[in-house]
Amino acid sequence: xxxxxxxxxxxxxxxxxxxxxxxxxxxxxxxxxxxxxxxxxxxxxxxxxxxxxxxxxxxxxxxxxxxxxxxxxxxxxxxxxxxxxxxxxxxxxxxxxxxxxxxxxxxxxxxxxxxxxxxxxxxxxxxxxxxxxxxxxxxxxxxxxxxxxxxxxxxx
Numbered sequence: 532x533x534x535x536x537x538x539x540x541x542x543x544x545x546x547x548x549x550x551x552x553x554x555x556x557x558x559x560x561x562x563x564x565x566x567x568x569x570x571x572x573x574x575x576x577x578x579x580x581x582x583x584x585x586x587x588x589x590x591x592x593x594x595x596x597x598x599x600x601x602x603x604x605x606x607x608x609x610x611x612x613x614x615x616x617x618x619x620x621x622x623x624x625x626x627x628x629x630x631x632x633x634x635x636x637x638x639x640x641x642x643x644x645x646x647x648x649x650x651x652x653x654x655x656x657x658x659x660x661x662x663x664x665x666x667x668x669x670x671x672x673x674x675x676x677x678x679x680x681x682x683x684x685x686x687x
Contacts (some may be wrong), residue, residue, distance in 0.1 A: 533648040534687045536596050538587030538615070538672065540679040545579040586675070587668050591650030592661040594641040598623055599683045608646070612684045617673065620681060624669040627662045634659065648687050 544558040561580050562572075572578040589595055600608045602622070603615050630637045634654070641662070643652040651657060672681070 534589075534591045534593060534596060534646065534650060534685060536587075536589040536592060536599075536685045537585060537683070538668075539583050539612075539682045539684070540586045540672070540675060541581045541583040541682065542679050543579065543581055545577055547577045547579075586672050586681075589661065589665070591648075592665070593644045593646065593649040593652070594637075594658060595623070595661065595665055596646075596649070596685055597644035598626070598641060599685070600644075603683060608685075610684065610686050612682050615681045615683045617677070617681070620669055620673055624666065624673065627665045627669070631659065631662050631666065646687065 544554060544561055546555050546558045548555065558578070558580060561582060562578075565580075596608075599613070599615070600606060603619055604611070604613050626640050630641050637654045637658065643654070643658065645652055
C-alpha cells in the first residue's frame with residue numbers, strides 16, 4: 532500500500548468527415564486495432580474514440596500529490612480523475628526547478644503532506660530525487676503535441 536500517482540494523456544479521434552481524412556483514417560485504425568465492429572457504432576451520431584496512455588507515475592511523492600490536490604482538485608483529496616491543463620503542468624515544472632535550485636524554499640513552494648501511507652514528510656534525499664524525476668518527466672510530457680489532454684489520479 533501507498534500513495535500511487537498517475538498522469539495520463541488522452542487524444543480524441545473521430546470518423547466525422549469535417550475533422551479531415553487524417554482523423555478519419557486514425558479513427559478507423561484505432562477501431563480496427565481494438566477489434567470494434569461497425570455494429571457497435573451504428574446508433575451514434577458521430578463515432579469517436581479517445582486514446583488514453585499513461586505518461587507519468589510517482590510513488591509516495593506527497594509534495595507533488597499535494598500540489599495537484601491544491602491546484603487542480605480544489606483542495607479535495609478523493610482519488611478522482613482530474614483534468615490538468617498544460618499550463619498547470621508548466622507551473623508545476625517551474626516550481627520543481629525553483630525548489631531544486633533553492634532547496635530552502637521547499638517548505639514554502641512544494642510542501643510535503645501527511646496521509647495514510649503517503650511516505651516521509653522530510654525534506655530529504657528522496658524528496659529531492661522525486662523533484663529531479665518530476666523535472667525530467669514533465670519536460671518530456673510537455674513536448675507532446677497540443678491535441679493531447681492530461682488527467683491526474685491518485686490512489687492509496
